[in-house]
Amino acid sequence: MNIDQLFDNPIFVNIASVFLLFVVVYIVIKMAQKGATKLATDNASKYKMRKFVNFLGYIIFVIGIMLIFNAKLSGFGTALGVAGAGIAFALQEIIVSIAGYIAIFTSNFYKVGDRVKLGGIKGDVIDIGILRTTLMEIGDWVNGDLYNGKMVRVANSFIFKEPVYNYSGDFPFLWDEITIPIKTDGDYQYAKEKFYDILKEEVGDFSETSQVAWNKMIGTYSLENARVKPMITMVFDENWITFTLRYVVDYKSRRGTKSILFDKILTSIKGSNGKVEVASAAYEVFNK
Numbered sequence: 022m023n024i025d026q027l028f029d030n031p032i033f034v035n036i037a038s039v040f041l042l043f044v045v046v047y048i049v050i051k052m053a054q055k056g057a058t059k060l061a062t063d064n065a066s067k068y069k070m071r072k073f074v075n076f077l078g079y080i081i082f083v084i085g086i087m088l089i090f091n092a093k094l095s096g097f098g099t100a101l102g103v104a105g106a107g108i109a110f111a112l113q114e115i116i117v118s119i120a121g122y123i124a125i126f127t128s129n130f131y132k133v134g135d136r137v138k139l140g141g142i143k144g145d146v147i148d149i150g151i152l153r154t155t156l157m158e159i160g161d162w163v164n165g166d167l168y169n170g171k172m173v174r175v176a177n178s179f180i181f182k183e184p185v186y187n188y189s190g191d192f193p194f195l196w197d198e199i200t201i202p203i204k205t206d207g208d209y210q211y212a213k214e215k216f217y218d219i220l221k222e223e224v225g226d227f228s229e230t231s232q233v234a235w236n237k238m239i240g241t242y243s244l245e246n247a248r249v250k251p252m253i254t255m256v257f258d259e260n261w262i263t264f265t266l267r268y269v270v271d272y273k274s275r276r277g278t279k280s281i282l283f284d285k286i287l288t289s290i291k292g293s294n295g296k297v298e299v300a301s302a303a304y305e306v307f308n309k
Contacts, residue, residue, distance in 0.1 A: 039085075042085045046081055050078035118153070120177075122151050124180060132149075133147065133149060136159075139175050139185055144156035144158040145157045147172070152176065194227065194231040194270065197275055203263075205260075221251060223278065227270055252268070266282070
């Protein structure tokens with residue numbers, strides 16, 4: 022088969038056209054990504070621009086393939102109609118994931134850097150692809166909000182199937198609580214003052230910055246003006262007095278902040294000269 026016969030072969034022409042289309046689209050997309058990233062001012066915008074241009078390249082490539090294998094443009098709509106039902110059924114999960122990708126970038130589900138719970142997996146979003154979102158997982162066999170080393174890829178279709186929990190969206194803070202039981206014969210007023218001083222010292226800055234973020238939330242959503250300043254409540258029964266220390270903390274600092282608070286509270290109790298003692302369910306037996 023000579024070269025003339027090869028170029029007369031429609032299969033070869035179509036395959037060569039697809040290859041040429043791929044090369045042209047690839048070069049154009051790479052050039053467009055470089056130009057788009059120069060226009061962006063921050064890393065988040067650059068990431069979104071690269072992803073959008075990449076997605077646009079996929080669309081152009083798919084449309085180009087359809088045009089190559091449908092020489093008559095008049096039959097383009099008919100071909101899409103005939104193939105649409107079969108493609109939609111066979112690739113329904115992929116189609117829904119692509120729709121999820123579009124929804125993620127056009128709405129406020131989450132963005133790269135957010136801490137989310139998606140498809141039952143909790144972690145930080147490190148990449149958003151056309152079909153899947155990649156998370157650096159936290160928890161599982163690791164206690165607390167710390168990485169366990171696993172990267173998990175979750176289909177974008179899950180945003181339509183399950184709730185999406187975003188721990189760092191419009192309000193990148195969390196409320197957390199600590200409960201401290203003390204003996205009923207202790208100086209509870211002294212304990213309350215000491216605990217509150219510790220809260221103000223350690224998480225007072227969080228309450229100020231979180232108040233600004235919460236005020237913005239109130240302007241956007243129908244929310245009450247919740248208290249973000251540290252708060253201490255108390256209950257008691259015949260066994261002990263229980264203090265509940267409630268405070269706002271940055272979503273990435275919850276475990277470390279709690280550890281520091283426990284350390285300072287325990288130090289304060291030990292330095293109270295017996296005014297405050299931790300209560301327990303143990304029984305004390307006295308010999309007469």
